Amino acid sequence: MVKGYEVSEDGTLREVELTKAGLDSAKVVCVVDDETKSIYLWKGSRADIRRKFVGARVATNLRTEYGFHFKVRPVEEGEEPPTFFTALDGTTAAVPVMKPGEAAPPQKPPTPKVKAETRRVEPEPARPPPAPTPPQSARPLTPTTAPKAGAPPASISDDEIRGMLDELENQPPPEGYSRELLIVHNELYTIAQHRLVVFGQEKVEKRFEKVKDPPEGTFMAEGYVPRVIVKDHKVLGIELLKGTPDAILSPIKAEMKERLSDLISFFRSEIEGAPEEAEGEAKPAAKKKLVAK
Secondary structure, eight states: OEEEEEEOTTSOEEEEEEOSTTOOTTOEEEEEETTTTEEEEEEOTTOOHHHHHHHHHHHHHHHHHHOTTSEEEEEETTOOOHHHHHHHTTTTBOOOSSOTTSOOOOOOOOOOOOOSSOOOOOOOOOOOOOOOOOOOOOOOOOOOOOOOOOOOOOOOOHHHHHHHHHHHHTSOOOTTEEEEEEEETTEEEEEEEEEEEETTEEEEEEEEEEOSSOOOSOOOOTTOEEEEEEETTEEEEEEEEEEOHHHHHHHHHHHHHHHHHHHHHHHHHHHHHHHHHHHHHHSOOOOOOOOOO
16 A cells, blocks of 8 residues: 545645555546656546546646656556556655645654674774964965967968969950959959050050958949859959940840841842843743734
8 A cells, every 4th residue: 555646626636545456447646656766647547538637737746746856657547567556565655855735844863773783982092183384475376368269260371362363364254244353362452454655555454453441331243243263172262243345235236147147138039039030021922923824
């Protein structure tokens, strides 16, 4: 026989003595097992649904009384595990940390075990008092250094940037487009034109020039076509290209050329058919000769 808790419809628990033969199919009871650290929620086969739902709630509340290391295990009548009947024997009943709705009772002091043999306990020799420790001189505090922040990202040398620019100069822009801006690493470059006069002849050279103070803010590259150049699994740079007038007119020129070709073909067919018609009209019908009878 073990003490358990019968679940009422209003959610209260009533402490009762339970046995295997005394389980009522119309009731819902809670049995606490200390060995398996389980709170068995036994539900009879004829118990109503409301009582079963209330039992699930109060079993969770009962867990706070015994400790959160206990686990609520629902058990249906006829599907009881062997450990449930072991808990009904009362040998593994658990002691609540605090009874439901009551304060925790004071624990009884453990009764000392009586040993058959008694030994004489000799008093320990008095220990000499510890020698007074001399006052320590104030040590200078070692200044603590704050942990260093993570290493900044590896910077790239000017020679490497110059090498990237040389590689990009060897990559001409697509036909009909011109370079406007260039992004290499975290620096911005523009295309500058330099006019040189050599032996009286003017020559125009285009060079990459670094933008020293780029404007702050977020900018949309409207009207530009980005192009990414990658070589040997390494991004050399990002170009912003702009279409030239030839690139804008090239589709129109192609369409005009196609229509002009169709028009020429039409006129050729008309001209080739005109002589045949003229030849047919030039040949008069043969006149019949009149023979005197």
